[in-house]
Amino acid sequence: MPVSNCPDPPSRRKPGEAVFGTGQSLPAAQARSPLAVSAAGDRAAPSPKMMENAVFMSFTFYSTILILKMYVIAIITGQVRLRKKAFANPEDALRNGGLQYYREDPDVERCRRAHRNDMENIFPFLFLGAIYSLLDPSPAVARIHFFIFCVGRIVHTIAYLLRLKAPTRSVAYSVAQLPCFSMALQILLATTPYW
Amino acid sequence: MPVSNCPDPPSRRKPGEAVFGTGQSLPAAQARSPLAVSAAGDRAAPSPKMMENAVFMSFTFYSTILILKMYVIAIITGQVRLRKKAFANPEDALRNGGLQYYREDPDVERCRRAHRNDMENIFPFLFLGAIYSLLDPSPAVARIHFFIFCVGRIVHTIAYLLRLKAPTRSVAYSVAQLPCFSMALQILLATTPYW
Amino acid sequence: MPVSNCPDPPSRRKPGEAVFGTGQSLPAAQARSPLAVSAAGDRAAPSPKMMENAVFMSFTFYSTILILKMYVIAIITGQVRLRKKAFANPEDALRNGGLQYYREDPDVERCRRAHRNDMENIFPFLFLGAIYSLLDPSPAVARIHFFIFCVGRIVHTIAYLLRLKAPTRSVAYSVAQLPCFSMALQILLATTPYW
Numbered sequence: 001m002p003v004s005n006c007p008d009p010p011s012r013r014k015p016g017e018a019v020f021g022t023g024q025s026l027p028a029a030q031a032r033s034p035l036a037v038s039a040a041g042d043r044a045a046p047s048p049k050m051m052e053n054a055v056f057m058s059f060t061f062y063s064t065i066l067i068l069k070m071y072v073i074a075i076i077t078g079q080v081r082l083r084k085k086a087f088a089n090p091e092d093a094l095r096n097g098g099l100q101y102y103r104e105d106p107d108v109e110r111c112r113r114a115h116r117n118d119m120e121n122i123f124p125f126l127f128l129g130a131i132y133s134l135l136d137p138s139p140a141v142a143r144i145h146f147f148i149f150c151v152g153r154i155v156h157t158i159a160y161l162l163r164l165k166a167p168t169r170s171v172a173y174s175v176a177q178l179p180c181f182s183m184a185l186q187i188l189l190a191t192t193p194y195w
Numbered sequence: 196m197p198v199s200n201c202p203d204p205p206s207r208r209k210p211g212e213a214v215f216g217t218g219q220s221l222p223a224a225q226a227r228s229p230l231a232v233s234a235a236g237d238r239a240a241p242s243p244k245m246m247e248n249a250v251f252m253s254f255t256f257y258s259t260i261l262i263l264k265m266y267v268i269a270i271i272t273g274q275v276r277l278r279k280k281a282f283a284n285p286e287d288a289l290r291n292g293g294l295q296y297y298r299e300d301p302d303v304e305r306c307r308r309a310h311r312n313d314m315e316n317i318f319p320f321l322f323l324g325a326i327y328s329l330l331d332p333s334p335a336v337a338r339i340h341f342f343i344f345c346v347g348r349i350v351h352t353i354a355y356l357l358r359l360k361a362p363t364r365s366v367a368y369s370v371a372q373l374p375c376f377s378m379a380l381q382i383l384l385a386t387t388p389y390w
Numbered sequence: 391m392p393v394s395n396c397p398d399p400p401s402r403r404k405p406g407e408a409v410f411g412t413g414q415s416l417p418a419a420q421a422r423s424p425l426a427v428s429a430a431g432d433r434a435a436p437s438p439k440m441m442e443n444a445v446f447m448s449f450t451f452y453s454t455i456l457i458l459k460m461y462v463i464a465i466i467t468g469q470v471r472l473r474k475k476a477f478a479n480p481e482d483a484l485r486n487g488g489l490q491y492y493r494e495d496p497d498v499e500r501c502r503r504a505h506r507n508d509m510e511n512i513f514p515f516l517f518l519g520a521i522y523s524l525l526d527p528s529p530a531v532a533r534i535h536f537f538i539f540c541v542g543r544i545v546h547t548i549a550y551l552l553r554l555k556a557p558t559r560s561v562a563y564s565v566a567q568l569p570c571f572s573m574a575l576q577i578l579l580a581t582t583p584y585w
Contacts, residue, residue, distance in 0.1 A: 050329060060389075061383065064386070067319045089361075120505060123509070128454070134440055165485075166479075191448070192451060245524055252583075256581035258517060259578055262574060284556075286559075290557065
């Protein structure tokens with residue numbers, strides 16, 4: 001009798017069916033039920049198992065929030081450039097009043113520093129979090145990692161753009177680094193035999 | 196009788212066998228044929244299913260093109276530094292004519308801005324596109340997303356390096372952001388239950 | 391009789407069981423043993439196959455080392471800012487002695503250039519290496535790719551921060567780019583049919 005351990009793709013499953021906090025992303029019964037088996041048997045191109053992994057889905061959620069946050073910084077940078085009339089390129093200045101607006105501005109530079117710091121820290125998280133999710137961590141612990149990083153980075157951006165008093169920004173940065181170091185060390189522990 | 200839903204690795208499949216635009220990456224018949232089954236049964240280390248996913252392969256193609264495009268900007272930056280004799284480090288200037296060439300140059304800065312803008316936008320795409328590919332999207336719609344982003348970013352680079360009249364560059368940037376926002380929203384819709 | 395080709399998650403396997411340099415990440419016997427089968431049958435949420443892929447694990451190891459290297463540059467940058475009293479934000483300067491320390495410093499800028507160059511090169515590697523690992527490359531050849539990149543980037547950072555004589559840094563950069571171009575071309579070869 002044909003049996004598959006490959007679970008259904010997310011699109012065929014109601015979100016409510018996901019099992020949180022148990023380390024299982026599919027009800028155990030469904031994985032062995034004849035119905036599930038025959039459904040899987042008819043499916044020629046199953047989605048990768050990653051998307052069945054509740055930890056990975058949680059990681060994906062927080063990562064996408066942070067990427068959207070970075071897009072918002074880019075939009076704010078553009079708005080500040082227009083408001084302060086400070087353009088990085090002569091052709092932009094010419095279109096917006098004249099070459100005298102081809103200049104730097106401290107508010108624009110502040111936005112750019114916030115954006116750059118995000119690149120330095122959020123992009124590595126996109127990697128570390130994805131690999132860590134595949135290491136079969138405790139879902140509760142994993143989500144604490146992702147949540148702390150996400151909140152830390154959002155506070156970092158707010159502290160940067162609103163010039164909050166030091167060391168608010170540095171503390172937010174340091175707190176957000178803790179889950180990253182934790183994930184990096186766990187990945188190294190798991191992968192060192194393979195170097 | 197043993198049955199597996201795990202398809203053959205790409206290296207054992209002729210590219211022509213891939214099924215485009217159907218949401219299936221393997222012919223349904225092959226997945227159930229006894230031959231496929233026994234071949235899979237002998238395979239100890241199957242390649243991940245991702246590489247059986249035509250949408251993911253398409254995403255990979257466009258992403259690699261864009262990464263090569265970024266490498267080209269880096270090479271151009273180096274060439275402009277040599278031609279304009281403007282080096283970021285004293286040790287580079289010393290090797291290329293003297294410390295007076297340790298200086299900034301507007302053409303070099305232009306290349307660096309183009310490169311930085313790519314980092315701000317192409318790196319998030321590498322994440323969003325990969326996750327979106329795993330969400331089982333319509334292959335045709337997915338490839339439109341990737342294609343628009345890829346063309347938008349190539350036009351952005353050309354407009355930046357050739358100083359095309361504003362707002363060519365900004366329009367290319369905005370057009371390329373549309374598929375990114377679309378993918379980000381679809382990922383959030385799929386993963387919000389898992390936050 | 392239930393049969394699964396999905397191997398056990400790494401956490402249930404002793405690292406010593408991994409088979410190096412054979413292209414197999416699981417002993418073939420185990421994949422077909424009744425014990426393995428029943429263990430897999432009880433598992434509802436298997437880890438993705440990626441983590442069974444010795445090449446992918448090796449890639450993950452080197453990538454994490456390089457991300458930690460980038461974190462070290464960030465920490466060094468902060469230390470140089472404090473030692474040279476050169477802060478990027480007025481609020482930081484105010485907390486560290488006064489607004490006169492809101493200024494640039496060549497040593498700080500050097501750290502920032504090293505960090506930025508890492509972003510330009512290590513982040514694309516995180517993508518190219520992951521996809522390349524899924525293409526079923528020879529494990530020995532793959533690890534040579536990862537090793538050369540890793541060593542090249544570490545030498546690049548050392549040459550940058552210690553101002554080693556040119557062209558040490560450029561040579562390290564160029565050597566590290568070789569495996570990246572090789573992986574990019576192999577990915578393009580594999581994915582061009584899917585554009």
